[in-house]
Amino acid sequence: MNHAAQPSALKKPLPAALLAALGAIFGERLSTTQAMREHHGRDESSYDPMLPDAVVFAHSTDEVAAAVTLCSRYEIPIIPYGTGTSLEGHVLALHGGITIDVSQMDKVVAIHAEDLTATVQAGVTRKQLNMEIKDSGLFFPIDPGADASLGGMAATRASGTNAVRYGTMRENTLALTVVGADGRILRTGTRARKSSAGYDLTRVYVGSEGTLGIITEVTVKLYPQPEAISAAVCSFPSTADAVNAVIQTIQMGVPVARVEFLDENGVKAINAHDKLGLPEQPLLLFEFHGSQHGVQEQAELVQQITAEHNASGFEWATRPEDRSRLWAARHNAYFALLQMRPGSRSISTDCCVPISRLAECILDTKIDCEKHGVIYSIIGHVGDGNFHVLMLVDPHNPDEVATAEGINQRMVARAIAMDGTCTGEHGVGMHKMDFLVQEHGENAIDAMRAIKHALDPKNIMNPGKIIHW
Numbered sequence: 001m002n003h004a005a006q007p008s009a010l011k012k013p014l015p016a017a018l019l020a021a022l023g024a025i026f027g028e029r030l031s032t033t034q035a036m037r038e039h040h041g042r043d044e045s046s047y048d049p050m051l052p053d054a055v056v057f058a059h060s061t062d063e064v065a066a067a068v069t070l071c072s073r074y075e076i077p078i079i080p081y082g083t084g085t086s087l088e089g090h091v092l093a094l095h096g097g098i099t100i101d102v103s104q105m106d107k108v109v110a111i112h113a114e115d116l117t118a119t120v121q122a123g124v125t126r127k128q129l130n131m132e133i134k135d136s137g138l139f140f141p142i143d144p145g146a147d148a149s150l151g152g153m154a155a156t157r158a159s160g161t162n163a164v165r166y167g168t169m170r171e172n173t174l175a176l177t178v179v180g181a182d183g184r185i186l187r188t189g190t191r192a193r194k195s196s197a198g199y200d201l202t203r204v205y206v207g208s209e210g211t212l213g214i215i216t217e218v219t220v221k222l223y224p225q226p227e228a229i230s231a232a233v234c235s236f237p238s239t240a241d242a243v244n245a246v247i248q249t250i251q252m253g254v255p256v257a258r259v260e261f262l263d264e265n266g267v268k269a270i271n272a273h274d275k276l277g278l279p280e281q282p283l284l285l286f287e288f289h290g291s292q293h294g295v296q297e298q299a300e301l302v303q304q305i306t307a308e309h310n311a312s313g314f315e316w317a318t319r320p321e322d323r324s325r326l327w328a329a330r331h332n333a334y335f336a337l338l339q340m341r342p343g344s345r346s347i348s349t350d351c352c353v354p355i356s357r358l359a360e361c362i363l364d365t366k367i368d369c370e371k372h373g374v375i376y377s378i379i380g381h382v383g384d385g386n387f388h389v390l391m392l393v394d395p396h397n398p399d400e401v402a403t404a405e406g407i408n409q410r411m412v413a414r415a416i417a418m419d420g421t422c423t424g425e426h427g428v429g430m431h432k433m434d435f436l437v438q439e440h441g442e443n444a445i446d447a448m449r450a451i452k453h454a455l456d457p458k459n460i461m462n463p464g465k466i467i468h469w
Contacts, residue, residue, distance in 0.1 A: 011096040014053040018074045022056055022098070025066050029057040029104075040081055040099040044146075044334075045089045045431065046347045046395075052079060052093035057101045061177055061185055061216040064100055068214065069183030071098055075458050080210040082123060082149030086156060087348050088429030090209050094464035100214060102151055108132045109217060117174060117191050119219040122151025129220075138222040141166040144425065145331045151215045156427040157207035161330070164250070164383030165257045165289065166223065168425070173206050177217035181456040191219055204451070209427055210462035212455045226257075226289035230299055231317040231326055234306050235281040239263060239366060239378075242282040243359040245309035246382045250355050252305070254298055258287040259383040263366070265340075266333050266377040273336030274329040279313060284382075285326060330379075337377050337390050344375075344392040347404040349431075351415035352386040352424030361418060362387055365411045372403050386424035413438065428466045436467065 022030050031037075032054045041051035058064045071078050077097025084091055093099060105121035108129065112118070113136045120129060125147045129140050142153060144160035152158075154176065159168035166172070175189030188201035205212060236242040246259055262270070262283045271278055286302055288295045303314050317323045329336075338346060353361045362378060369376040369391070380387030389411060393400040412422045412435050422428075422435035437445055448467050452459075459469050 012076060014076065014096070014098075015074050018070055018076060019054065021070050022054070022067060025063065026056045026058075029059075031055045040079075040084070040091070040101065041093055043084050043086045043089065043091045044348075045087050045092075045429070046345050046393075046401075047089045047092055047430065050092040050094055051096070052099040053096045055081075055099045055101055057104050058216075059104055061179065064102070064179045064214055064216050065183045065185050067098065067100055068179050068181065071460055072182050072458060075460060077460050077463050078214070079462050080151070080155065080214045082152035082155075083125065083147065085144075085146035085148050086152065086429060087426045088423075088431040090156065090427060090429040090462070090465060092430065094430065097460070102214070102216065103149065105151075105216065111136065111222075112191065113138060113222075115191060116222045116224075117219055118222055119175075119191075119217060120150050122149060122214075122216050122218060124150050126150065126153065133222065137225050139225050140172075140220060141223055142169055142172060145334075150218045150220065154206050154215050154218050155209050157425070159381070159384075159386070159425045161258045161260060161287075161327075161381055163381060163386075163425075164259060165255060170203065170206055172221045173202060173218060174221060175219035176202055176205055176215050178205050178213040178215055180213045181458065181461045186213075189219070207427070209429065209465050211452060211466050212461060214461075226295075228288075228290060228292045228295040229257075229320075229323065230288045230295045231323045232286045232288075232299055232302065232314060233278070233283060233317065233326060234303075234311040234314040235267075235279040235283050236306075236312075237281060237310050239282045239363060240359055241309045241311070242284050243362055243382060245284065245306045245311065247355055247358060248305050248309070249302055250383055252301070254301055254305075255290070256286055256298065256302065256383060257289040258285070259381075260285040260330055261362075261378070261380040261382040261387065262330070262333065263378045265375075266337065266379050269336035269340050269377060270329040270333055273332055273339060274325070276329055284311075285330060287323070287327075333377065333379055334390060337392065341375050341392045343394070345395040347391045347393055347401070347408065348388060348426070349391075349408045349411065350386060350388040350424050350426045351412055351420055351422060352384070353415050353418045353420030355385045357418040357420070358382060358385050358387070361411075361414055361420070364414055365389060365407070368407050368410055372407060374400075374404060374407065381424075384424070385420070388426075430465060433466060433468065
C-alpha cells in the first residue's frame with residue numbers, strides 16, 4: 001500500500017564474505033530464501049513488504065553479538081525481529097540488510113517468586129511467561145492484545161488493556177541485556193526495585209525500537225494473582241456518555257484493572273466475528289481485581305457511575321469462561337473489522353491524551369471519519385486516555401489511503417494540541433516519525449539524534465525508524 005519499493009540509494013549489496021561468516025555461525029539457521037525473507041519483511045502495518053537480504057535465527061546473546069559484530073564490520077543494516085506483530089513498520093527492512101530473529105530465544109532464565117521478578121530471553125511471549133508462572137500465584141499483567149515477545153514489548157514500550165492499573169513496559173522493566181551496535185554486550189539495571197546509580201540506561205533502550213541495540217534478555221516485575229476477578233459490560237446511547245463515564249470513574253479513583261471502549265462499529269464487527277449478541281451501541285468492558293469484597297465494591301460503584309451516564313444492560317461476568325470470551329472478542333476486534341470489508345487493509349493508528357480531554361478527542365475524530373465516509377472503528381484503553389482508530393481502505397486506491405492518512409494526521413495534531421502524544425502504545429516506527437517534531441520540538445529531536453549517533457555511529461541498527469538520520 002505504501003512504500004511499494006525499497007529506497008535503493010541506501011541499500012548496499014550483501015558481501016559474500018559476510019554471508020559466509022554468518023553461515024559458519026548459524027548454519028541452517030541462516031536463510032536467504034524468498035519465502036523466509038518475505039515473512040520477515042512484513043508486519044501488521046499498512047506498509048507493503050520490505051525484505052531483508054537474509055535472516056538469521058539466534059539462540060543466545062553471544063550469537064546476536066557475533067552477528068552484530070560482523071554486520072558492523074561491513075556496515076550492513078540490522079533489523080531485530082520477534083513475533084512480527086508491530087503496527088508502524090518497525091520490523092521492515094527499509095534498506096535491506098540482515099534480520100536477526102530472536103523468536104527461538106524462548107527460555108525463561110529465572111523466576112524469583114519471592115522478589116516478584118522474572119528474567120526471560122527476548123523471544124519469550126507474554127502468554128508463555130504466564131503459563132510458566134501460573135502455579136506460583138503470580139502473573140505478568142502487560143497485555144497488548146497480540147501474543148507479543150517480551151523483547152519486542154520492551155523495545156516498543158508496549159502497554160495494553162491492563163495499563164490503567166499496572167502501567168506499561170516502562171514501569172515494569174527492571175533490567176535488560178542489550179547487544180550494542182558494535183557487538184558489545186551490556187546489562188542495564190538490576191533486580192532491585194530502585195536505583196540512583198548513574199544514567200538510567202534501561203529507560204534509554206525501552207522504547208528505542210531496535211534503533212540503539214538489540215534486547216536479548218528482559219527482567220520484569222510480576223504481581224500476585226488477584227483473589228477475585230470480575231468483569232462487567234454495559235452499553236451507552238452515545239460515545240460521549242461512555243467516555244464521560246470512564247472519566248468520572250478514573251477521577252473518583254476507582255482502581256479498575258481494565259476498561260475498554262468499543263464504538264458501535266466495533267461492536268457490530270465482533271458480534272459478527274464472535275457470534276455475540278451485544279447491543280450495537282458504544283460499549284464499555286470493565287475488569288476488577290482484588291479481594292472478593294473489594295471487587296464487589298468497585299463494581300457496584302462503577303455501576304452507579306455508568307447509570308448516571310445513561311448506561312443500559314450492565315451485566316456481570318464472574319465465570320472465567322465468560323470473561324475469557326469477552327476479552328477474546330475484544331482482542332479479535334482488529335480481525336473482526338477486516339471482515340467488514342473483504343480485501344481491504346487497515347490503517348491502524350493511536351494517540352493518547354490527558355483523561356479530561358479524551359471525550360473531545362474521540363468525538364472530533366469520529367466526526368472526521370464520518371465526514372469522509374471511511375469504514376472505521378474506534379477502540380480504546382480509555383482508562384489511561386489511549387484510543388485506536390482502525391480505518392479500512394482499498395490498498396490499490398491511493399485516494400482512500402490519502403483520506404485515511406489525512407484523518408490520522410488531524411487526529412495526531414489534535415492530540416498534541418491537547419498536550420497528548422502521537423502514540424500511546426503503537427510506537428513510532430516509520431509511520432509516525434514526522435509527528436515527533438510536532439510533539440517534542442527540534443531541540444528534543446536533536447537530543448535524540450545525538451544519542452542515536454553516539455550509540456550507533458554507523459546507522460546500522462534498524463535504520464529509518466523513529467528519527468531521521
